[in-house]
Amino acid sequence: MFEYKAINKLEKKLGSPFYILDVDKLRQNYHKIETAFKSRYENFIIGYSYKTNYLPFLCKELSKLGAYAEVVSRLEYDLALKIGEDPKRIIFNGPLKSQDDIHLALKNESTINIDSFYELEFVKEYALHHPNKQINVGLRLNFDISYNGQSALQEGYEVSRFGICIENGNLQAGLNELAALDNIQIAGLHGHFSTRNREIESYRKITQKLCDIAKEYRLDNLDYLDVGGGIYGELPPSFHQNAPSFDDYAEAICQIMNQEFSSYEKKPRLIIEPGMAMVANTFIFIAKVIETKTIREQTFVLVDGSVHNIKPTMHKHNLPMKIIRKSGTAEAKQVFNIVGYTCMEKDYLAHEILSELPEKSDYIIFENVGAYTIVFNPPFIKERPCIAAAEDGEVFIVRKKESIKQFFNEDIYMF
Numbered sequence: 001m002f003e004y005k006a007i008n009k010l011e012k013k014l015g016s017p018f019y020i021l022d023v024d025k026l027r028q029n030y031h032k033i034e035t036a037f038k039s040r041y042e043n044f045i046i047g048y049s050y051k052t053n054y055l056p057f058l059c060k061e062l063s064k065l066g067a068y069a070e071v072v073s074r075l076e077y078d079l080a081l082k083i084g085e086d087p088k089r090i091i092f093n094g095p096l097k098s099q100d101d102i103h104l105a106l107k108n109e110s111t112i113n114i115d116s117f118y119e120l121e122f123v124k125e126y127a128l129h130h131p132n133k134q135i136n137v138g139l140r141l142n143f144d145i146s147y148n149g150q151s152a153l154q155e156g157y158e159v160s161r162f163g164i165c166i167e168n169g170n171l172q173a174g175l176n177e178l179a180a181l182d183n184i185q186i187a188g189l190h191g192h193f194s195t196r197n198r199e200i201e202s203y204r205k206i207t208q209k210l211c212d213i214a215k216e217y218r219l220d221n222l223d224y225l226d227v228g229g230g231i232y233g234e235l236p237p238s239f240h241q242n243a244p245s246f247d248d249y250a251e252a253i254c255q256i257m258n259q260e261f262s263s264y265e266k267k268p269r270l271i272i273e274p275g276m277a278m279v280a281n282t283f284i285f286i287a288k289v290i291e292t293k294t295i296r297e298q299t300f301v302l303v304d305g306s307v308h309n310i311k312p313t314m315h316k317h318n319l320p321m322k323i324i325r326k327s328g329t330a331e332a333k334q335v336f337n338i339v340g341y342t343c344m345e346k347d348y349l350a351h352e353i354l355s356e357l358p359e360k361s362d363y364i365i366f367e368n369v370g371a372y373t374i375v376f377n378p379p380f381i382k383e384r385p386c387i388a389a390a391e392d393g394e395v396f397i398v399r400k401k402e403s404i405k406q407f408f409n410e411d412i413y414m415f
């Protein structure tokens with residue numbers, strides 16, 4: 001499929017540049033995660049983190065496989081409904097939920113994890129208006145997960161800004177507020193932390209703490225414990241990183257769950273919310289070489305894509321990539337940079353590559369671009385490219401290349 005002729009044919013159909021989603025890989029990821037956890041703890045659920053990549057086709061595919069939808073905004077919640085997700089299989093997280101959002105999610109019996117006190121007011125209002133209905137809510141908890149005297153959080157933050165703090169008494173205060181209404185039940189505890197190294201130890205700490213809190217606060221009838229997302233997926237060999245496997249994570253988390261709930265007839269459900277692990281390696285981005293030029297000692301390869309298409313955070317690590325050459329012959333190796341179509345100096349898709357210099361009309365395939373790419377890049381200077389899906393040797397469009405009419409949608413822009 002990645003021979004020059006085949007890509008050239010695809011370019012004619014899709015326009016250049018374009019993304020390809022590998023549907024079989026997506027299914028494999030889902031099954032690998034599911035098998036790792038389910039074989040150790042039966043009552044297990046995957047809530048796919050929509051924000052990582054909410055391409056509707058992909059969300060639907062994961063839903064068909066059995067994933068719940070983990071959403072963090074009304075937009076994502078409505079998307080889940082639009083693709084036909086059963087509202088009872090939606091997990092509504094995130095720091096911002098309006099009264100209307102919460103009332104709708106409660107009416108639909110979705111899972112809601114409350115992040116802050118202001119949300120409790122909306123829950124109480126709903127419960128008061130529906131005295132004969134049992135209202136189930138979960139609480140996202142905030143506790144210290146540092147170890148060896150070091151913060152485990154992304155960017156080294158000392159304190160996470162999410163959830164309800166345990167240490168300062170906020171959890172107890174929240175539970176007291178909810179206990180004032182007979183028809184509100186605490187259904188679950190949620191502990192997602194975005195950690196720096198995605199280490200096993202963080203998951204041990206999170207799982208153990210959620211179990212301890214359940215016991216300390218006598219939450220005996222919990223329906224679920226949700227340990228959040230943030231696990232590593234399978235990394236490309238060029239990342240040279242010894243990442244934990246799905247089995248490693250599952251072993252650490254499920255061992256604690258099994259130990260803590262061994263005597264329970266009905267064990268709580270275990271939820272994880274993978275994003276990156278599910279989708280990062282399922283997408284490639286193919287851009288075409290427009291020109292190569294040398295400026296003083298440096299060589300630049302200009303392509304018709306941008307760093308925004310593959311690394312919206314503009315980090316400097318090179319992604320795994322392949323050059324698909326039109327001529328088949330190549331000159332001696334040299335160092336070059338791959339740069340994009342925007343007018344920004346920092347639009348580098350890859351830095352200091354040592355390889356045979358690509359030529360005009362060659363293609364460059366950037367791998368591992370499925371997570372936080374297509375959702376995270378504003379269409380900047382150019383329309384958003386086409387996305388195709390590859391399945392059983394067939395390639396079909398799942399998002400068309402944007403047109404100027406769609407880019408400047410006349411329903412929302414005033415001309």
Ligand SMILES: Cc1ncc(COP(=O)(O)O)c(C=O)c1O
Pocket residue numbers: 049052070093094192194228229230231273274275276277
């Ligand atoms: C609540 C929640 N769940 C799941 C995720 C997914 O994280 P990842 O893509 O690192 O697996 C995130 C990401 O920030 C999150 O905030």
